[in-house]
Amino acid sequence: MPDQPIASVPIEKHDLGPEWEEAARLAAHNLGLTGEISELSPEHWQVVLASVEARMGLRGVALPPGWRRTLARQAGRLEPEDRPGARVAALRAKREEIAAQVALELGLGELGGLSPADRDLVDRQADETIAGCATPATEPADCSDADRTMRRLLSEHRALA
Structure with missing residues (x-):
């Protein structure tokens, strides 16, 4: 041929x-x-x-x-x-919003003013909240006690993921 x-x-x-x-x-x-x-x-x-x-x-x-x-x-x-990395950047930004909401719920104030130990606590809690309230989580947490803002942030995070 x-x-x-x-x-x-x-x-x-x-x-x-x-x-x-x-x-x-x-x-x-x-x-x-x-x-x-x-x-x-x-x-x-x-x-x-x-x-x-x-x-x-x-x-x-x-x-x-x-x-x-x-x-x-x-x-x-x-x-x-x-856009290279745009989805990753959007996920990181949404996770940071969730961390900010966690800090407020824990009574720690704004993220920028946290001590390193408090920031570690907030980061762990944010990760646990995201993982526990994710739809495909193996044992989904009861997220019904989350306020409207947190439920919206988690929903937006899932949509981006």
Whole structure:
């Protein structure tokens, strides 16, 4: 069989119309989110995407395949898997929020003012809380006593993980 050269097929990157970015900006504004849409947290970006989907559906616009990724690219955002280490950084940041909440619940105050021994205690408690309240934990802890803030933080941590 003769060696035929392999021709690469260019991947077309279709852009969405400007109304898509405008819908995202309007959604962020109406949700009370400040700043550029390219700088929104991953959680807020997901809420904006849900709003854009609903808005475009109400307008009778068909959602093209890959519209979320295309909109993220056009808005100056990259999906987490496109940014090296972004998911790890987001998980670390969420874990730090959980540790801050643990410190408050233990009556130790802000993380920045803790002694090394108190910080170790908070870190151990945060790790135990995350592991114990994880959905696939072998023996899940009873997390019903966690306040609303802690339940939200744990839920967001699980979503990132």
